[in-house]
Amino acid sequence: MSGLTAVVLPGSGSDDRFVRAAFAGPSDRLGIRLIAPPPQRGRNLVAGYRAALDAALAGTADGAGPLLVGGISLGAHVAASWAAERIGHDPGLSGRLAGLLLALPAWTGPPGDAPAAVAARMTAAQVRAGGVAAAVEQARAGAPDWLASELSRSWHGFGAGLADALDAAATEPGPTPDALGGLALPAGVAGLRDDPVHPLAQAQAWQRLLPRSALVVTALDPFGADPAVLGRATLLGWLRARTGPRPVTRPVSPGDGAGRVPPRG
Numbered sequence: 001m002s003g004l005t006a007v008v009l010p011g012s013g014s015d016d017r018f019v020r021a022a023f024a025g026p027s028d029r030l031g032i033r034l035i036a037p038p039p040q041r042g043r044n045l046v047a048g049y050r051a052a053l054d055a056a057l058a059g060t061a062d063g064a065g066p067l068l069v070g071g072i073s074l075g076a077h078v079a080a081s082w083a084a085e086r087i088g089h090d091p092g093l094s095g096r097l098a099g100l101l102l103a104l105p106a107w108t109g110p111p112g113d114a115p116a117a118v119a120a121r122m123t124a125a126q127v128r129a130g131g132v133a134a135a136v137e138q139a140r141a142g143a144p145d146w147l148a149s150e151l152s153r154s155w156h157g158f159g160a161g162l163a164d165a166l167d168a169a170a171t172e173p174g175p176t177p178d179a180l181g182g183l184a185l186p187a188g189v190a191g192l193r194d195d196p197v198h199p200l201a202q203a204q205a206w207q208r209l210l211p212r213s214a215l216v217v218t219a220l221d222p223f224g225a226d227p228a229v230l231g232r233a234t235l236l237g238w239l240r241a242r243t244g245p246r247p248v249t250r251p252v253s254p255g256d257g258a259g260r261v262p263p264r265g
Contacts, residue, residue, distance in 0.1 A: 003065030003066070004030075004031070004032045004033070004065050004066060004067075004068060004098055005032065005033045005034075005035060005056065005059075005065055005066075005067055005068070006023065006027055006032050006033070006034050006035065006067070006068040006069075006070070006101060007035045007037065007052065007053055007056045007067060007068070007069050007070075007079075008022075008023050008034065008035070008036055008069075008070050008071055008072070008075065008101060009037060009049045009052070009053075009070070009071030009072070009074070009075025009076075009078055009079055010036070010037075010039050010071065010072060010074075010075050011071070011072040011073030011074045011075055011076075011104070011169075012073060012074040012116065012120050012165075012166060012169035012170070013120070013123065013151065013154060013155055013158065013162065013165065013166055013169070014039075014072065014073075014150075014154050015038060015039055015154045015157055015158075016036035016037060016038040016039070017036075017153075017154070018072075018150060018154065018227065019034075019036035019071075019072065019075075020034065020036050021227040021228065022072065022103070022227040022228055022230045022231040023036070023101075023228075023230075023231035023234075023235075024036075024228075024231075025228045025231065026228055026231040026232045026235050027231065027235070030235060032068065032235075035052075035056060037049065037052035039158075039165065040161075040165070041157075041158050041159060041160075041161030041162070041165060042161035042164045042165055042168075043164040043165070043167070043168050044168075045164075045165040045168045045169060046074075046078055046168055046169070046172050049071075049075065049078045049079075049082075050078060050082055053069055053078075053079065053082050056069075057086070057093070057096065057097075060096040066095070066096050066097060066098040067096060067097050067098060068097075068098050068099050068100070068101055068238070069082070069083055069097065069100060069101070070100050070101030070102050070103070070188075070234070071101070071102070071103070072103045072104055072230070073103070073104045073105070073106050073116060073198060074106070074116075074169045074172065075103075076101075076102040076103055076104065076105050077105065077106070077107070077172065077173075077174040077175060078172070079100065079101075079102070080100060080102060080105075080174075080175040080179065080180060080183065080206075081173070081174070081175045081179060083097060083100060083183060083185065084175055084179035084180070084182055084183055085179075087182075087183070088182070094184070094185065097185055098185075098186075099185045099186040099187060099188070099238050099241065099242065100183065100185050100186070100187035100188070100210075100213075100238070101187075101188050101234045101235065101238055102187055102188065102189045102190070102206060102234065103189075103190040103230050103231075103233070103234045104190065104191065104192065104195070104198040104203070104230070105174065105189070105191075105198070105202045105203055105206050106174070106197070106198050106199075106202060107174045107202060108174050108175065108176065108177060108180070108202065108205060108206070108209075109173055109174055109175075109176045109177070110173050110174075111170060111171065111172070111173065111174065114202075115196060115197045115198075115199065116197050116198060117169075117170045117171075118170075119197055120166040120167070120169050120170035121166070121167065121170045123135055123139070123162075123163075123166050124162075124163040124164075124166040124167045124170070125163075126138055127162050127163040127166070128163050132155050132156055132158070132159065132162055133156075135155065135162075136148075136151060136152045136155055136156070139151050139152075139155075140152075144220070144224055146224040146225070147224065177209050180206060180209035180210050181209050181210070181211065183210055183211070184211050184212055185212065186212045186213070186238055186241035186242040187206075187207075187210045187212060187213040187214075187237070187238065187241055188213070188214060188216070188233075188234045188235060188236065188237025188238030188239070188240070188241055189203050189206050189207045189210070189213055189214070189215045189216070189234070189237050190203065190215070190216050190217075190218070190230055190233040190234040190237060191203030191204065191215060191216075191217050191218075192217070192218060192219055192220055192223060193217050193218070193219050194219050194220050195220055200217065203215055203217070212241050212242075213237070213241050214236075214237040214238070214240035214241040215237060216233040216234070216236050216237045216240075217233070218230070218233050
């Protein structure tokens with residue numbers, strides 16, 4: 001798989017460091033170069049992600065290898081919508097895209113009252129009312145230690161731009177069912193069976209809508225112990241999706257596949 005580049009976008013309130021923790025090792029094992037764009041700290045969050053995808057796509061016109069595009073949560077939404085729009089305008093671009101890496105989708109179409117959108121709006125309000133540190137302390141009360149530590153690190157990195165970035169995420173539509181149904185690229189979808197913020201039902205719905213896709217399911221505890229579990233699951237789904245137009249899949253735990261990606265070569 002030498003020559004492939006994966007552009008993986010962070011989720012709401014997260015950053016490129018977490019993307020690298022999840023995807024760098026699994027991508028390197030497959031010989032895939034990873035680009036993890038840093039988020040813009042404010043209301044231009046989504047515009048910054050789309051600009052990063054456009055820049056990477058422009059590189060393929062200059063002789064760079066084909067792209068995998070994707071992300072975690074909001075990042076998956078932006079990447080899928082971007083791919084559908086770009087291919088819709090120029091179907092020939094599908095030859096420069098090798099597939100989709102879609103981890104933890106949180107909603108389809110308008111965000112409405114999806115748990116991740118509600119959480120982002122609530123956190124934005126908390127930040128405006130009491131600052132980032134106060135919002136972090138409130139998050140600690142209901143989060144496992146690993147998640148609380150990750151939120152503290154990434155939220156402080158956004159600083160004063162956190163509230164606007166969260167509001168931008170909470171109002172950004174996800175890809176529509178029609179958009180997902182029109183993406184014939186091989187797509188790996190990863191979900192967590194016990195994540196209330198990113199319901200597994202959403203990952204299952206995306207997998208059903210995407211014509212060439214495979215879903216791999218893991219759980220919060222192994223993901224918290226090793227973020228690369230999520231990257232391996234997503235890449236494993238993509239590898240499976242490449243083998244056929246609509247492979248039959250089943251939920252996989254880290255012990256029987258989600259934790260393993262075949263070596264390069």
